Amino acid sequence: MTEEKEVATESNGQENNQSEGSEEISDLENSIIRQVEYYFGDSNLPRDKFLRDQILLDDGWVPLDILLKFNRLAKLSNDHDIIVNALGKSRSGLLEISDDNKKVRRNPELPVPEMNEERRKELTARTVYAKGFPKDSVLDDILKFLKQFEEVENVIMRKYQDRQTKNKIFKGSIFITFKTKEHATKLIESKGLKYNDTELLILWQDNYLQQKQEEYAAHKEKKQKKTQKGEEKGEKDDFKLPTGTVLFFNEGSDNLTREKIKDALTSLGGEVAYIDFNQGDTQGWVRFSKENAAKELSEKFTDGKVKIDEKEIPFKLLEGDEETAYLEKTVEEMAKRRKNMKNFKNRGSNRGKNFRGKGRKRRQDDNGGGPPSKVKADS
Structure with a gap:
């Protein structure tokens, strides 16, 4: 339903x-x-x-x-x-x-009041919400019950339509409008009022509507957080990176570039996925595509060093906690970049795609890309 x-x-x-x-x-x-x-x-x-x-x-x-x-x-x-x-x-x-x-x-001497915002507020101020009636209640029985209260002007049985049967089903709650707010207050102040053997929940209509709005807002926020958490978890699961794939070096020179690093390692049979390094840095990281690729490549190095641009640069295989920390940081940055790209696309869609950026399309590496602050080695 x-x-x-x-x-x-x-x-x-x-x-x-x-x-x-x-x-x-x-x-x-x-x-x-x-x-x-x-x-x-x-x-x-x-x-x-x-x-x-x-x-x-x-x-x-x-x-x-x-x-x-x-x-x-x-x-x-x-x-x-x-x-x-x-x-x-x-x-x-x-x-x-x-x-x-x-x-x-x-009676022509009793003009019909105009239904405007002021009128709606005035009606709401003397309307009471009551819940706890059996679902099979009929209006006449409820009206007989309300005879104990004076100046009842209007009663609304709140119903919903069943999607399958199309039948209108009573929710078990009503709105009662009194002639004056003073008469409505008498019902509000009726402590422990029961219909048959069930104690009724009684609120001002304003308070009930505000309560429902707060419940809806809380439910919506909870749903959004759950969806966001699921998306982030899914993104991290998608970004799970293989181990044995990271080499570290810390003796870079001013002339060292990502292209030179990539060429040297590729010539030894390595399939480079990403180089975390900028020219002028003294240290950097190289990540490979396949499980244990860095470990297998490092076994080919002479004394753990690779000759790049006439200089012997030592490389160290990251293992244990060092490797775990680096890969976790990489996964977080990759997830953040994907989320930013998704938000950018959504904003572009909302603008009616009136502008389409032009430029060289960057290729993704085998594992979904690298941290947003760096340039891929194979770009």
């Missing part, structure tokens, strides 16, 4: 209070009043395009036949007389019934 989006089932949760001497209102009539007042209420009407379009057709009047296209009202009753009689008992002053009892409209 995967959550696609929140799908809300909503209803005006406010009951119509009866004044002394008023007509008795049955449970069915109360449900009809509540549902129709929800349709024309401050919460639904500003964002119900279908109903707003209908209102524009006839000075705000909407035929009952149109309202009966809404499932929740139709499930309560599809009898016009029952609906009109119920709405006639409403004491909220929100609705008007036409003289022929066939149409309903919102």
